[in-house]
Amino acid sequence: MRNSRAFAMLAIAILAGFAAVVFASRWLVQASSGATVPVAVAADDINLGQPLNEAMVRTVNWPRDSVPPGTFDNLKALDGRVVRANLAHGEPVLESKLAPIGTKGGLSAVIGEGRRAITVRVNDVVGVAGFALPGNYVDVIVNTQEGGNRTDNQQSISKIVLEKILVLAVAQQVNRDDTAPKVVNAVTLEVTPEQAEKLDLARSVGTLSLVLRNQVDHDILRTGGATKQTLLDQPVAASAPVVEAPKPVRVKYAAHKEVKRDCIGVLSGVSGSQECF
Incomplete structure:
Protein backbone atom coordinates (compact mmCIF):
# COMPACT_ATOMS: atom_id res chain seq x y z
CA MET A 1 0.00 0.00 0.00
CA ARG A 2 2.75 2.36 0.95
CA ASN A 3 4.71 1.48 -2.20
CA SER A 4 1.73 2.23 -4.40
CA ARG A 5 1.30 5.63 -2.80
CA ALA A 6 4.98 6.38 -3.25
CA PHE A 7 4.85 5.44 -6.93
CA ALA A 8 1.75 7.58 -7.39
CA MET A 9 3.43 10.58 -5.80
CA LEU A 10 6.52 10.03 -7.93
CA ALA A 11 4.43 9.84 -11.10
CA ILE A 12 2.60 13.03 -10.19
CA ALA A 13 5.91 14.81 -9.54
CA ILE A 14 7.31 13.67 -12.88
CA LEU A 15 4.23 14.84 -14.75
CA ALA A 16 4.28 18.21 -12.94
CA GLY A 17 7.96 18.69 -13.76
CA PHE A 18 7.41 17.78 -17.40
CA ALA A 19 4.50 20.22 -17.62
CA ALA A 20 6.62 22.96 -16.04
CA VAL A 21 9.38 22.37 -18.60
CA VAL A 22 6.91 22.52 -21.48
CA PHE A 23 5.32 25.74 -20.27
CA ALA A 24 8.72 27.33 -19.57
CA SER A 25 10.03 26.44 -23.03
CA ARG A 26 6.92 27.87 -24.67
CA TRP A 27 7.26 31.07 -22.65
CA LEU A 28 10.93 31.43 -23.60
CA VAL A 29 10.14 30.90 -27.29
CA GLN A 30 7.37 33.49 -27.20
CA ALA A 31 9.54 35.96 -25.28
CA SER A 32 12.51 35.50 -27.61
CA SER A 33 10.35 35.81 -30.73
CA GLY A 34 8.88 39.06 -29.43
CA ALA A 35 12.34 40.51 -28.62
CA THR A 36 13.80 39.98 -32.13
CA VAL A 37 12.86 41.13 -35.61
CA PRO A 38 14.02 39.90 -39.04
CA VAL A 39 16.78 42.02 -40.59
CA ALA A 40 18.31 41.61 -44.05
CA VAL A 41 22.08 41.11 -43.99
CA ALA A 42 24.71 40.39 -46.62
CA ALA A 43 25.07 36.68 -47.30
CA ASP A 44 28.63 37.26 -48.54
CA ASP A 45 31.07 40.12 -49.12
CA ILE A 46 29.56 42.61 -51.59
CA ASN A 47 31.57 45.26 -53.43
CA LEU A 48 30.27 48.75 -54.10
CA GLY A 49 28.54 49.26 -57.41
CA GLN A 50 27.03 45.76 -57.45
CA PRO A 51 23.27 45.29 -57.89
CA LEU A 52 21.67 43.07 -55.24
CA ASN A 53 19.55 39.99 -55.70
CA GLU A 54 17.85 37.57 -53.31
CA ALA A 55 20.81 35.19 -53.41
CA MET A 56 23.19 37.87 -52.07
CA VAL A 57 21.17 38.69 -48.92
CA ARG A 58 19.39 36.75 -46.18
CA THR A 59 17.38 37.54 -43.05
CA VAL A 60 18.49 36.94 -39.47
CA ASN A 61 16.80 37.53 -36.10
CA TRP A 62 18.11 40.80 -34.69
CA PRO A 63 17.46 42.15 -31.18
CA ARG A 64 14.63 44.63 -31.44
CA ASP A 65 16.29 47.21 -29.20
CA SER A 66 19.50 47.33 -31.23
CA VAL A 67 18.19 47.41 -34.80
CA PRO A 68 20.00 50.21 -36.74
CA PRO A 69 17.85 52.66 -38.69
CA GLY A 70 17.28 51.98 -42.36
CA THR A 71 17.21 48.17 -42.26
CA PHE A 72 15.06 45.89 -44.43
CA ASP A 73 12.98 42.88 -43.47
CA ASN A 74 11.79 42.04 -46.98
CA LEU A 75 14.34 40.59 -49.39
CA LYS A 76 12.24 41.43 -52.45
CA ALA A 77 12.56 45.13 -51.63
CA LEU A 78 16.34 44.84 -52.18
CA ASP A 79 16.14 43.16 -55.56
CA GLY A 80 18.01 45.33 -58.08
CA ARG A 81 19.23 47.93 -55.57
CA VAL A 82 22.84 49.03 -56.09
CA VAL A 83 25.35 49.11 -53.23
CA ARG A 84 27.22 52.40 -52.74
CA ALA A 85 29.63 51.01 -50.13
CA ASN A 86 31.27 47.66 -49.53
CA LEU A 87 29.29 45.25 -47.33
CA ALA A 88 30.95 42.55 -45.25
CA HIS A 89 29.50 39.11 -44.64
CA GLY A 90 26.67 39.38 -42.08
CA GLU A 91 26.53 43.19 -42.19
CA PRO A 92 23.01 44.71 -42.20
CA VAL A 93 21.92 46.24 -45.49
CA LEU A 94 21.05 49.89 -44.78
CA GLU A 95 19.25 52.40 -46.96
CA SER A 96 22.15 54.84 -46.52
CA LYS A 97 24.49 52.37 -48.23
CA LEU A 98 22.28 51.93 -51.28
CA ALA A 99 21.96 54.06 -54.40
CA PRO A 100 18.53 55.58 -55.22
CA ILE A 101 15.92 53.30 -56.72
CA GLY A 102 16.39 52.97 -60.47
CA THR A 103 20.16 53.43 -60.40
CA LYS A 104 22.07 50.99 -62.56
CA GLY A 105 25.19 49.25 -61.37
CA GLY A 106 28.72 50.44 -61.98
CA LEU A 107 30.83 53.44 -61.09
CA SER A 108 28.04 55.93 -61.82
CA ALA A 109 26.14 54.64 -58.77
CA VAL A 110 29.02 55.68 -56.50
CA LEU A 232 66.32 78.89 -54.54
CA ASP A 233 65.27 81.64 -52.14
CA GLN A 234 66.37 84.32 -54.58
CA PRO A 235 65.07 87.87 -54.33
CA VAL A 236 62.47 88.69 -56.88
CA ALA A 237 63.70 91.43 -59.25
CA ALA A 238 61.70 94.57 -58.87
CA SER A 239 59.92 95.53 -62.01
CA ALA A 240 60.89 98.84 -63.61
CA PRO A 241 58.46 101.60 -62.87
CA VAL A 242 56.20 102.48 -65.71
CA VAL A 243 56.97 105.95 -67.04
CA GLU A 244 53.97 107.63 -68.50
CA ALA A 245 54.42 109.68 -71.66
CA PRO A 246 54.27 113.40 -71.01
CA LYS A 247 50.97 114.89 -71.77
CA PRO A 248 50.97 117.63 -74.46
CA VAL A 249 50.83 121.11 -73.01
CA ARG A 250 48.42 123.43 -74.59
CA VAL A 251 49.84 126.94 -74.98
CA LYS A 252 47.31 129.68 -74.81
CA TYR A 253 48.19 132.88 -76.64
CA ALA A 254 46.78 136.09 -75.21
CA ALA A 255 45.12 138.50 -77.64
CA HIS A 256 47.36 141.42 -78.67
CA LYS A 257 46.35 144.56 -76.94
CA GLU A 258 47.40 147.97 -78.14
CA VAL A 259 49.69 149.69 -75.66
CA LYS A 260 48.50 153.08 -74.63
CA ARG A 261 51.04 155.94 -75.27
CA ASP A 262 51.16 159.66 -74.55
CA CYS A 263 50.06 161.73 -77.57
CA ILE A 264 49.96 165.51 -78.30
CA GLY A 265 48.32 167.50 -81.07
CA VAL A 266 50.48 169.59 -83.44
CA LEU A 267 49.02 172.49 -85.51
CA SER A 268 50.83 173.63 -88.58
CA GLY A 269 48.98 176.40 -90.38
CA VAL A 270 45.53 175.20 -91.19
CA SER A 271 46.46 171.51 -90.85
CA GLY A 272 46.86 169.53 -87.68
CA SER A 273 48.45 166.17 -86.69
CA GLN A 274 48.97 163.93 -83.59
CA GLU A 275 52.36 162.81 -82.34
CA CYS A 276 52.59 159.95 -79.90
CA PHE A 277 55.65 158.87 -77.89
Missing part, protein backbone atom coordinates in the same frame (compact mmCIF):
# COMPACT_ATOMS: atom_id res chain seq x y z
CA ILE A 111 29.24 59.30 -57.71
CA GLY A 112 27.75 61.73 -55.21
CA GLU A 113 24.91 64.08 -56.05
CA GLY A 114 26.09 67.14 -57.97
CA ARG A 115 29.50 65.55 -58.59
CA ARG A 116 31.29 64.30 -61.69
CA ALA A 117 33.92 61.66 -62.42
CA ILE A 118 36.98 62.56 -64.48
CA THR A 119 39.96 60.35 -65.32
CA VAL A 120 43.56 61.56 -65.49
CA ARG A 121 46.53 59.68 -66.86
CA VAL A 122 49.20 58.87 -64.27
CA ASN A 123 52.36 56.83 -63.87
CA ASP A 124 54.17 55.35 -60.87
CA VAL A 125 55.39 58.83 -59.85
CA VAL A 126 52.27 60.87 -60.55
CA GLY A 127 50.10 58.19 -58.92
CA VAL A 128 52.08 58.38 -55.63
CA ALA A 129 53.72 54.99 -56.25
CA GLY A 130 50.33 53.30 -56.40
CA PHE A 131 49.16 54.46 -52.97
CA ALA A 132 46.39 56.68 -54.41
CA LEU A 133 43.67 54.06 -53.91
CA PRO A 134 39.87 54.25 -54.11
CA GLY A 135 38.53 56.05 -51.07
CA ASN A 136 41.68 58.12 -50.53
CA TYR A 137 41.94 61.90 -50.96
CA VAL A 138 44.56 63.70 -53.04
CA ASP A 139 45.60 67.20 -54.04
CA VAL A 140 46.31 68.00 -57.68
CA ILE A 141 49.45 69.98 -58.65
CA VAL A 142 50.06 71.41 -62.12
CA ASN A 143 53.50 72.39 -63.42
CA THR A 144 53.32 74.93 -66.21
CA GLN A 145 54.75 78.24 -67.38
CA GLU A 146 53.74 81.53 -65.85
CA GLY A 147 51.11 83.11 -67.99
CA GLY A 148 50.48 79.78 -69.68
CA ASN A 149 52.91 80.49 -72.58
CA ARG A 150 55.83 78.16 -73.17
CA THR A 151 58.37 80.80 -74.14
CA ASP A 152 61.95 81.34 -73.08
CA ASN A 153 61.16 84.46 -71.10
CA GLN A 154 58.59 82.64 -68.94
CA GLN A 155 59.59 80.61 -65.89
CA SER A 156 58.10 77.37 -64.61
CA ILE A 157 55.67 77.36 -61.71
CA SER A 158 54.11 74.53 -59.69
CA LYS A 159 50.75 75.26 -58.10
CA ILE A 160 48.14 73.26 -56.20
CA VAL A 161 44.95 73.80 -58.16
CA LEU A 162 42.61 71.29 -56.46
CA GLU A 163 42.50 70.07 -52.85
CA LYS A 164 40.88 67.11 -51.09
CA ILE A 165 39.71 65.27 -54.19
CA LEU A 166 38.21 61.81 -53.67
CA VAL A 167 39.70 58.93 -55.65
CA LEU A 168 36.81 56.89 -57.05
CA ALA A 169 38.75 54.24 -58.94
CA VAL A 170 42.22 53.25 -60.10
CA ALA A 171 42.18 51.77 -63.59
CA GLN A 172 39.02 49.60 -63.50
CA GLN A 173 39.11 48.83 -59.78
CA VAL A 174 36.72 50.51 -57.31
CA ASN A 175 37.25 48.29 -54.26
CA ARG A 176 37.98 50.51 -51.23
CA ASP A 177 38.90 47.72 -48.83
CA ASP A 178 42.13 46.79 -50.55
CA THR A 179 45.10 48.70 -49.10
CA ALA A 180 47.84 47.17 -51.25
CA PRO A 181 49.44 49.74 -53.59
CA LYS A 182 48.61 49.41 -57.29
CA VAL A 183 50.66 51.04 -60.01
CA VAL A 184 48.17 51.94 -62.73
CA ASN A 185 48.02 54.26 -65.72
CA ALA A 186 44.77 56.07 -64.91
CA VAL A 187 43.02 57.42 -61.83
CA THR A 188 39.37 58.48 -61.71
CA LEU A 189 38.57 61.43 -59.42
CA GLU A 190 35.27 62.77 -58.07
CA VAL A 191 35.00 66.52 -58.64
CA THR A 192 32.45 69.27 -59.00
CA PRO A 193 31.70 70.61 -62.50
CA GLU A 194 33.86 73.68 -61.81
CA GLN A 195 36.74 71.49 -60.61
CA ALA A 196 36.39 69.31 -63.71
CA GLU A 197 36.88 72.38 -65.90
CA LYS A 198 39.98 73.46 -63.96
CA LEU A 199 41.43 69.95 -64.07
CA ASP A 200 40.88 69.60 -67.80
CA LEU A 201 42.54 72.98 -68.41
CA ALA A 202 45.42 72.14 -66.07
CA ARG A 203 46.36 68.95 -67.90
CA SER A 204 46.27 70.80 -71.24
CA VAL A 205 48.69 73.56 -70.18
CA GLY A 206 51.12 71.51 -68.09
CA THR A 207 51.89 68.24 -66.33
CA LEU A 208 49.88 66.93 -63.37
CA SER A 209 50.98 65.35 -60.09
CA LEU A 210 48.88 63.84 -57.30
CA VAL A 211 49.66 64.50 -53.64
CA LEU A 212 48.27 61.98 -51.16
CA ARG A 213 46.72 63.52 -48.04
CA ASN A 214 45.30 62.33 -44.73
CA GLN A 215 41.67 61.24 -44.97
CA VAL A 216 40.67 63.19 -41.85
CA ASP A 217 42.54 66.37 -42.81
CA HIS A 218 39.93 68.91 -43.93
CA ASP A 219 42.13 72.03 -43.98
CA ILE A 220 42.28 73.98 -47.24
CA LEU A 221 45.56 75.85 -47.67
CA ARG A 222 45.97 78.57 -50.28
CA THR A 223 49.51 78.75 -51.65
CA GLY A 224 51.12 81.13 -54.10
CA GLY A 225 52.90 78.39 -56.03
CA ALA A 226 56.61 77.62 -56.29
CA THR A 227 58.88 79.20 -58.90
CA LYS A 228 62.63 79.05 -59.49
CA GLN A 229 63.16 82.19 -57.41
CA THR A 230 61.16 80.89 -54.44
CA LEU A 231 62.78 77.45 -54.74
Whole structure:
Protein backbone atom coordinates (compact mmCIF):
# COMPACT_ATOMS: atom_id res chain seq x y z
CA MET A 1 0.00 0.00 0.00
CA ARG A 2 2.75 2.36 0.95
CA ASN A 3 4.71 1.48 -2.20
CA SER A 4 1.73 2.23 -4.40
CA ARG A 5 1.30 5.63 -2.80
CA ALA A 6 4.98 6.38 -3.25
CA PHE A 7 4.85 5.44 -6.93
CA ALA A 8 1.75 7.58 -7.39
CA MET A 9 3.43 10.58 -5.80
CA LEU A 10 6.52 10.03 -7.93
CA ALA A 11 4.43 9.84 -11.10
CA ILE A 12 2.60 13.03 -10.19
CA ALA A 13 5.91 14.81 -9.54
CA ILE A 14 7.31 13.67 -12.88
CA LEU A 15 4.23 14.84 -14.75
CA ALA A 16 4.28 18.21 -12.94
CA GLY A 17 7.96 18.69 -13.76
CA PHE A 18 7.41 17.78 -17.40
CA ALA A 19 4.50 20.22 -17.62
CA ALA A 20 6.62 22.96 -16.04
CA VAL A 21 9.38 22.37 -18.60
CA VAL A 22 6.91 22.52 -21.48
CA PHE A 23 5.32 25.74 -20.27
CA ALA A 24 8.72 27.33 -19.57
CA SER A 25 10.03 26.44 -23.03
CA ARG A 26 6.92 27.87 -24.67
CA TRP A 27 7.26 31.07 -22.65
CA LEU A 28 10.93 31.43 -23.60
CA VAL A 29 10.14 30.90 -27.29
CA GLN A 30 7.37 33.49 -27.20
CA ALA A 31 9.54 35.96 -25.28
CA SER A 32 12.51 35.50 -27.61
CA SER A 33 10.35 35.81 -30.73
CA GLY A 34 8.88 39.06 -29.43
CA ALA A 35 12.34 40.51 -28.62
CA THR A 36 13.80 39.98 -32.13
CA VAL A 37 12.86 41.13 -35.61
CA PRO A 38 14.02 39.90 -39.04
CA VAL A 39 16.78 42.02 -40.59
CA ALA A 40 18.31 41.61 -44.05
CA VAL A 41 22.08 41.11 -43.99
CA ALA A 42 24.71 40.39 -46.62
CA ALA A 43 25.07 36.68 -47.30
CA ASP A 44 28.63 37.26 -48.54
CA ASP A 45 31.07 40.12 -49.12
CA ILE A 46 29.56 42.61 -51.59
CA ASN A 47 31.57 45.26 -53.43
CA LEU A 48 30.27 48.75 -54.10
CA GLY A 49 28.54 49.26 -57.41
CA GLN A 50 27.03 45.76 -57.45
CA PRO A 51 23.27 45.29 -57.89
CA LEU A 52 21.67 43.07 -55.24
CA ASN A 53 19.55 39.99 -55.70
CA GLU A 54 17.85 37.57 -53.31
CA ALA A 55 20.81 35.19 -53.41
CA MET A 56 23.19 37.87 -52.07
CA VAL A 57 21.17 38.69 -48.92
CA ARG A 58 19.39 36.75 -46.18
CA THR A 59 17.38 37.54 -43.05
CA VAL A 60 18.49 36.94 -39.47
CA ASN A 61 16.80 37.53 -36.10
CA TRP A 62 18.11 40.80 -34.69
CA PRO A 63 17.46 42.15 -31.18
CA ARG A 64 14.63 44.63 -31.44
CA ASP A 65 16.29 47.21 -29.20
CA SER A 66 19.50 47.33 -31.23
CA VAL A 67 18.19 47.41 -34.80
CA PRO A 68 20.00 50.21 -36.74
CA PRO A 69 17.85 52.66 -38.69
CA GLY A 70 17.28 51.98 -42.36
CA THR A 71 17.21 48.17 -42.26
CA PHE A 72 15.06 45.89 -44.43
CA ASP A 73 12.98 42.88 -43.47
CA ASN A 74 11.79 42.04 -46.98
CA LEU A 75 14.34 40.59 -49.39
CA LYS A 76 12.24 41.43 -52.45
CA ALA A 77 12.56 45.13 -51.63
CA LEU A 78 16.34 44.84 -52.18
CA ASP A 79 16.14 43.16 -55.56
CA GLY A 80 18.01 45.33 -58.08
CA ARG A 81 19.23 47.93 -55.57
CA VAL A 82 22.84 49.03 -56.09
CA VAL A 83 25.35 49.11 -53.23
CA ARG A 84 27.22 52.40 -52.74
CA ALA A 85 29.63 51.01 -50.13
CA ASN A 86 31.27 47.66 -49.53
CA LEU A 87 29.29 45.25 -47.33
CA ALA A 88 30.95 42.55 -45.25
CA HIS A 89 29.50 39.11 -44.64
CA GLY A 90 26.67 39.38 -42.08
CA GLU A 91 26.53 43.19 -42.19
CA PRO A 92 23.01 44.71 -42.20
CA VAL A 93 21.92 46.24 -45.49
CA LEU A 94 21.05 49.89 -44.78
CA GLU A 95 19.25 52.40 -46.96
CA SER A 96 22.15 54.84 -46.52
CA LYS A 97 24.49 52.37 -48.23
CA LEU A 98 22.28 51.93 -51.28
CA ALA A 99 21.96 54.06 -54.40
CA PRO A 100 18.53 55.58 -55.22
CA ILE A 101 15.92 53.30 -56.72
CA GLY A 102 16.39 52.97 -60.47
CA THR A 103 20.16 53.43 -60.40
CA LYS A 104 22.07 50.99 -62.56
CA GLY A 105 25.19 49.25 -61.37
CA GLY A 106 28.72 50.44 -61.98
CA LEU A 107 30.83 53.44 -61.09
CA SER A 108 28.04 55.93 -61.82
CA ALA A 109 26.14 54.64 -58.77
CA VAL A 110 29.02 55.68 -56.50
CA ILE A 111 29.24 59.30 -57.71
CA GLY A 112 27.75 61.73 -55.21
CA GLU A 113 24.91 64.08 -56.05
CA GLY A 114 26.09 67.14 -57.97
CA ARG A 115 29.50 65.55 -58.59
CA ARG A 116 31.29 64.30 -61.69
CA ALA A 117 33.92 61.66 -62.42
CA ILE A 118 36.98 62.56 -64.48
CA THR A 119 39.96 60.35 -65.32
CA VAL A 120 43.56 61.56 -65.49
CA ARG A 121 46.53 59.68 -66.86
CA VAL A 122 49.20 58.87 -64.27
CA ASN A 123 52.36 56.83 -63.87
CA ASP A 124 54.17 55.35 -60.87
CA VAL A 125 55.39 58.83 -59.85
CA VAL A 126 52.27 60.87 -60.55
CA GLY A 127 50.10 58.19 -58.92
CA VAL A 128 52.08 58.38 -55.63
CA ALA A 129 53.72 54.99 -56.25
CA GLY A 130 50.33 53.30 -56.40
CA PHE A 131 49.16 54.46 -52.97
CA ALA A 132 46.39 56.68 -54.41
CA LEU A 133 43.67 54.06 -53.91
CA PRO A 134 39.87 54.25 -54.11
CA GLY A 135 38.53 56.05 -51.07
CA ASN A 136 41.68 58.12 -50.53
CA TYR A 137 41.94 61.90 -50.96
CA VAL A 138 44.56 63.70 -53.04
CA ASP A 139 45.60 67.20 -54.04
CA VAL A 140 46.31 68.00 -57.68
CA ILE A 141 49.45 69.98 -58.65
CA VAL A 142 50.06 71.41 -62.12
CA ASN A 143 53.50 72.39 -63.42
CA THR A 144 53.32 74.93 -66.21
CA GLN A 145 54.75 78.24 -67.38
CA GLU A 146 53.74 81.53 -65.85
CA GLY A 147 51.11 83.11 -67.99
CA GLY A 148 50.48 79.78 -69.68
CA ASN A 149 52.91 80.49 -72.58
CA ARG A 150 55.83 78.16 -73.17
CA THR A 151 58.37 80.80 -74.14
CA ASP A 152 61.95 81.34 -73.08
CA ASN A 153 61.16 84.46 -71.10
CA GLN A 154 58.59 82.64 -68.94
CA GLN A 155 59.59 80.61 -65.89
CA SER A 156 58.10 77.37 -64.61
CA ILE A 157 55.67 77.36 -61.71
CA SER A 158 54.11 74.53 -59.69
CA LYS A 159 50.75 75.26 -58.10
CA ILE A 160 48.14 73.26 -56.20
CA VAL A 161 44.95 73.80 -58.16
CA LEU A 162 42.61 71.29 -56.46
CA GLU A 163 42.50 70.07 -52.85
CA LYS A 164 40.88 67.11 -51.09
CA ILE A 165 39.71 65.27 -54.19
CA LEU A 166 38.21 61.81 -53.67
CA VAL A 167 39.70 58.93 -55.65
CA LEU A 168 36.81 56.89 -57.05
CA ALA A 169 38.75 54.24 -58.94
CA VAL A 170 42.22 53.25 -60.10
CA ALA A 171 42.18 51.77 -63.59
CA GLN A 172 39.02 49.60 -63.50
CA GLN A 173 39.11 48.83 -59.78
CA VAL A 174 36.72 50.51 -57.31
CA ASN A 175 37.25 48.29 -54.26
CA ARG A 176 37.98 50.51 -51.23
CA ASP A 177 38.90 47.72 -48.83
CA ASP A 178 42.13 46.79 -50.55
CA THR A 179 45.10 48.70 -49.10
CA ALA A 180 47.84 47.17 -51.25
CA PRO A 181 49.44 49.74 -53.59
CA LYS A 182 48.61 49.41 -57.29
CA VAL A 183 50.66 51.04 -60.01
CA VAL A 184 48.17 51.94 -62.73
CA ASN A 185 48.02 54.26 -65.72
CA ALA A 186 44.77 56.07 -64.91
CA VAL A 187 43.02 57.42 -61.83
CA THR A 188 39.37 58.48 -61.71
CA LEU A 189 38.57 61.43 -59.42
CA GLU A 190 35.27 62.77 -58.07
CA VAL A 191 35.00 66.52 -58.64
CA THR A 192 32.45 69.27 -59.00
CA PRO A 193 31.70 70.61 -62.50
CA GLU A 194 33.86 73.68 -61.81
CA GLN A 195 36.74 71.49 -60.61
CA ALA A 196 36.39 69.31 -63.71
CA GLU A 197 36.88 72.38 -65.90
CA LYS A 198 39.98 73.46 -63.96
CA LEU A 199 41.43 69.95 -64.07
CA ASP A 200 40.88 69.60 -67.80
CA LEU A 201 42.54 72.98 -68.41
CA ALA A 202 45.42 72.14 -66.07
CA ARG A 203 46.36 68.95 -67.90
CA SER A 204 46.27 70.80 -71.24
CA VAL A 205 48.69 73.56 -70.18
CA GLY A 206 51.12 71.51 -68.09
CA THR A 207 51.89 68.24 -66.33
CA LEU A 208 49.88 66.93 -63.37
CA SER A 209 50.98 65.35 -60.09
CA LEU A 210 48.88 63.84 -57.30
CA VAL A 211 49.66 64.50 -53.64
CA LEU A 212 48.27 61.98 -51.16
CA ARG A 213 46.72 63.52 -48.04
CA ASN A 214 45.30 62.33 -44.73
CA GLN A 215 41.67 61.24 -44.97
CA VAL A 216 40.67 63.19 -41.85
CA ASP A 217 42.54 66.37 -42.81
CA HIS A 218 39.93 68.91 -43.93
CA ASP A 219 42.13 72.03 -43.98
CA ILE A 220 42.28 73.98 -47.24
CA LEU A 221 45.56 75.85 -47.67
CA ARG A 222 45.97 78.57 -50.28
CA THR A 223 49.51 78.75 -51.65
CA GLY A 224 51.12 81.13 -54.10
CA GLY A 225 52.90 78.39 -56.03
CA ALA A 226 56.61 77.62 -56.29
CA THR A 227 58.88 79.20 -58.90
CA LYS A 228 62.63 79.05 -59.49
CA GLN A 229 63.16 82.19 -57.41
CA THR A 230 61.16 80.89 -54.44
CA LEU A 231 62.78 77.45 -54.74
CA LEU A 232 66.32 78.89 -54.54
CA ASP A 233 65.27 81.64 -52.14
CA GLN A 234 66.37 84.32 -54.58
CA PRO A 235 65.07 87.87 -54.33
CA VAL A 236 62.47 88.69 -56.88
CA ALA A 237 63.70 91.43 -59.25
CA ALA A 238 61.70 94.57 -58.87
CA SER A 239 59.92 95.53 -62.01
CA ALA A 240 60.89 98.84 -63.61
CA PRO A 241 58.46 101.60 -62.87
CA VAL A 242 56.20 102.48 -65.71
CA VAL A 243 56.97 105.95 -67.04
CA GLU A 244 53.97 107.63 -68.50
CA ALA A 245 54.42 109.68 -71.66
CA PRO A 246 54.27 113.40 -71.01
CA LYS A 247 50.97 114.89 -71.77
CA PRO A 248 50.97 117.63 -74.46
CA VAL A 249 50.83 121.11 -73.01
CA ARG A 250 48.42 123.43 -74.59
CA VAL A 251 49.84 126.94 -74.98
CA LYS A 252 47.31 129.68 -74.81
CA TYR A 253 48.19 132.88 -76.64
CA ALA A 254 46.78 136.09 -75.21
CA ALA A 255 45.12 138.50 -77.64
CA HIS A 256 47.36 141.42 -78.67
CA LYS A 257 46.35 144.56 -76.94
CA GLU A 258 47.40 147.97 -78.14
CA VAL A 259 49.69 149.69 -75.66
CA LYS A 260 48.50 153.08 -74.63
CA ARG A 261 51.04 155.94 -75.27
CA ASP A 262 51.16 159.66 -74.55
CA CYS A 263 50.06 161.73 -77.57
CA ILE A 264 49.96 165.51 -78.30
CA GLY A 265 48.32 167.50 -81.07
CA VAL A 266 50.48 169.59 -83.44
CA LEU A 267 49.02 172.49 -85.51
CA SER A 268 50.83 173.63 -88.58
CA GLY A 269 48.98 176.40 -90.38
CA VAL A 270 45.53 175.20 -91.19
CA SER A 271 46.46 171.51 -90.85
CA GLY A 272 46.86 169.53 -87.68
CA SER A 273 48.45 166.17 -86.69
CA GLN A 274 48.97 163.93 -83.59
CA GLU A 275 52.36 162.81 -82.34
CA CYS A 276 52.59 159.95 -79.90
CA PHE A 277 55.65 158.87 -77.89
